[in-house]
Amino acid sequence: MSSILESRSLTKKFGGLLAVNDFSLEVPEGSISCIIGPNGAGKTTFFNCVVGFYLPEEGEIIFNGKPIQGMPPYKITGLGISRTYQNIRLFSNMTAIENIIVGQHAHTKATMIDAVLHTPKNRKEEKESVTEAQRLLEFVGLSGEGDILARNLPYGAQRRLEIARALANKPKLLLLDEPTAGMNPYESAELTSFIKRLRDELGTTILLIEHDMRVVMKISEQITVLDYGSKIAEGNAKEIQSNPKVIEAYLGRGAASGLSLSRD
Amino acid sequence: MEFDFTRFAEQLINGLTVGSFYALIALGYTMVYGVLTMINFAHGEIFMMGAYIGLFSLNRMVDAGLYERSPITAIILTFLAGMAGAALTGVTIERLAYRPLRRAARLAPLISAIGISIFLQEFVRILPAMGEQVMGLRIAGNPIFPPGWQEAVIGVLEDFGGVQVKTYPGIFTTDGFYLGEVYVTYSRVIILVISMLTMVGLWLLVKFSRLGKAMRAVSEDKDVAALMGINVNRVISQTFLIGSALAGLAGVMQGMFYLQIRNTMGFVPGIKAFTAAVLGGIGNIPGAMLGGYTLGLAEVIGIQFLPAIYKDVVAFGLLVLILIFKPTGILGEALTEKKM
Numbered sequence: 163m164s165s166i167l168e169s170r171s172l173t174k175k176f177g178g179l180l181a182v183n184d185f186s187l188e189v190p191e192g193s194i195s196c197i198i199g200p201n202g203a204g205k206t207t208f209f210n211c212v213v214g215f216y217l218p219e220e221g222e223i224i225f226n227g228k229p230i231q232g233m234p235p236y237k238i239t240g241l242g243i244s245r246t247y248q249n250i251r252l253f254s255n256m257t258a259i260e261n262i263i264v265g266q267h268a269h270t271k272a273t274m275i276d277a278v279l280h281t282p283k284n285r286k287e288e289k290e291s292v293t294e295a296q297r298l299l300e301f302v303g304l305s306g307e308g309d310i311l312a313r314n315l316p317y318g319a320q321r322r323l324e325i326a327r328a329l330a331n332k333p334k335l336l337l338l339d340e341p342t343a344g345m346n347p348y349e350s351a352e353l354t355s356f357i358k359r360l361r362d363e364l365g366t367t368i369l370l371i372e373h374d375m376r377v378v379m380k381i382s383e384q385i386t387v388l389d390y391g392s393k394i395a396e397g398n399a400k401e402i403q404s405n406p407k408v409i410e411a412y413l414g415r416g417a418a419s420g421l422s423l424s425r426d
Numbered sequence: 427m428e429f430d431f432t433r434f435a436e437q438l439i440n441g442l443t444v445g446s447f448y449a450l451i452a453l454g455y456t457m458v459y460g461v462l463t464m465i466n467f468a469h470g471e472i473f474m475m476g477a478y479i480g481l482f483s484l485n486r487m488v489d490a491g492l493y494e495r496s497p498i499t500a501i502i503l504t505f506l507a508g509m510a511g512a513a514l515t516g517v518t519i520e521r522l523a524y525r526p527l528r529r530a531a532r533l534a535p536l537i538s539a540i541g542i543s544i545f546l547q548e549f550v551r552i553l554p555a556m557g558e559q560v561m562g563l564r565i566a567g568n569p570i571f572p573p574g575w576q577e578a579v580i581g582v583l584e585d586f587g588g589v590q591v592k593t594y595p596g597i598f599t600t601d602g603f604y605l606g607e608v609y610v611t612y613s614r615v616i617i618l619v620i621s622m623l624t625m626v627g628l629w630l631l632v633k634f635s636r637l638g639k640a641m642r643a644v645s646e647d648k649d650v651a652a653l654m655g656i657n658v659n660r661v662i663s664q665t666f667l668i669g670s671a672l673a674g675l676a677g678v679m680q681g682m683f684y685l686q687i688r689n690t691m692g693f694v695p696g697i698k699a700f701t702a703a704v705l706g707g708i709g710n711i712p713g714a715m716l717g718g719y720t721l722g723l724a725e726v727i728g729i730q731f732l733p734a735i736y737k738d739v740v741a742f743g744l745l746v747l748i749l750i751f752k753p754t755g756i757l758g759e760a761l762t763e764k765k766m
Contacts, residue, residue: 213653214652215649234652234657235649235652235653236652236653236654236655236656236657236658239652239653239654239655240655244653245653247650251647251649251650253642253643253646253647253650254646255642255646256639256642256643256646260639260642263639264639264640264642264643264651264654264656265654267636267639267640267643267654267655267656268654268655269655270636272635272636272637273637274631274635274637274664274668277631277634277635277636277637277638278627278631288634288636327654331654331655
């Protein structure tokens with residue numbers, strides 16, 4: 163399998179702090195991959211480098227065979243990368259459907275002139291984008307709630323709306339930053355199967371950051387462990403669970419002998 | 427003093443006219459605040475530039491005889507020229523004076539805005555003198571420009587700006603009609619209709635168009651907006667373009683209605699419109715419209731009971747009261763943590 167996203171010796175510094183240190187990663191196309199690691203390990207910093215918020219000091223990020231570091235975020239989005247946030251960042255004063263329509267921005271073309279003149283082309287595009295948005299709402303189980311302001315939706319629905327908004331960009335790669343944060347076990351199990359469905363039905367490659375080990379072990383085909391900005395392990399669920407370095411990073415030196423990360 | 431209903435009604439109509447100006451200008455303040463959380467204190471000067479550029483274009487059309495032949499076309503072209511000129515001014519200001527300071531402390535763009543405001547006022551005032559200086563430049567005793575040019579260039583610049591007050595040709599007459607006992611001039615009706623239609627158009631644009639949604643997205647969260655594939659800088663430019671065009675429209679109307687324009691004409695309406703924007707809830711587009719008309723009406727109602735010279739006291743008194751009792755304005759919501 164070819165890799166859709168590749169990070170080559172990526173380094174990002176904040177002053178003297180090495181947030182991401184010589185980090186290399188290959189995300190196979192069509193896979194569900196996961197980055198785990200203790201708080202402050204540099205996982206979100208890596209995401210911010212990929213979407214263009216941070217400019218890495220060294221290394222390369224290759225998406226679909228093209229280097230993308232240094233490109234502005236809106237262009238990277240246009241290439242087909244979407245992300246969600248650890249703390250939900252919806253446009254809270256816009257309705258659910260408007261959030262999704264904004265998410266389609268990279269694929270719609272109407273200009274100010276089109277809007278003022280209300281051209282047939284513009285009307286057609288508006289109609290199509292509403293239809294598509296409704297389809298996405300249905301896909302995430304929010305049909306009928308399109309006209310509710312995003313901030314008035316329940317927490318779990320906001321999470322799913324954020325994913326629907328990310329999907330509106332028709333991404334080839336979807337970055338999910340702790341999608342199950344703040345969810346109860348039932349909700350996170352539901353979301354886990356939803357993420358699987360995303361990949362299986364839409365063929366979207368998914369890279370997620372996750373703390374809930376039940377989720378991680380259940381869906382990831384590849385797990386990468388970061389600690390202090392460096393990769394300390396990579397492999398499938400089984401390999402990671404038995405890796406002493408990983409256990410040490412999570413629980414401290416000495417714990418590696420007696421405990422395992424598996425919590426089911 | 428006996429209450430004179432006819433006079434009061436006339437004043438109300440006057441208030442709506444003045445309110446239209448305030449509302450159109452206030453929209454620019456509020457739109458820019460929405461996307462940048464910054465008060466563009468040069469906005470009053472953009473309004474002034476609209477009036478000057480409109481007059482300059484109108485004079486050219488009078489010279490060419492177009493105004494004689496087809497006044498309506500000439501007037502429409504005047505509006506378009508004033509709006510385009512103001513829009514260009516606004517977009518240029520954003521690009522040169524605000525964008526480089528986007529990541530700076532919040533006071534920096536504010537000071538830059540005050541600087542631009544003074545710059546534009548003085549630019550219009552000393553433009554002919556500046557032309558004279560430049561055209562008179564000599565290298566080793568020889569004039570750079572042919573002597574014939576000097577007069578022509580200064581003539582054009584003097585027609586545009588200068589120290590003196592400029593006067594629009596009397597386009598609006600005092601013709602009108604009686605509404606009961608109240609005399610209403612057509613010019614007031616025209617101003618009210620143009621303003622209202624423009625504002626409804628703007629509201630539809632912001633509410634429904636792709637650009638409008640992008641603007642709202644940018645005003646809520648620039649980072650996430652960029653992740654939606656929105657070119658944030660471009661949306662900010664377009665916001666300046668639209669807001670400034672509205673100020674240009676108000677500038678040309680001001681010229682046509684009150685006839686006289688001068689380089690400092692933007693200051694008081696600018697501050698009043700800022701008041702109107704705060705009154706309605708800064709950052710809130712319907713709020714700016716409501717604030718504009720509320721302020722216009724408050725002024726005329728106020729001077730029913732106070733001497734006319736107290737008009738500004740009423741306006742700014744209202745601002746102080748709003749800031750004390752409802753700092754978020756009539757339609758404003760509590761500021762989110764992010765914006766504070």
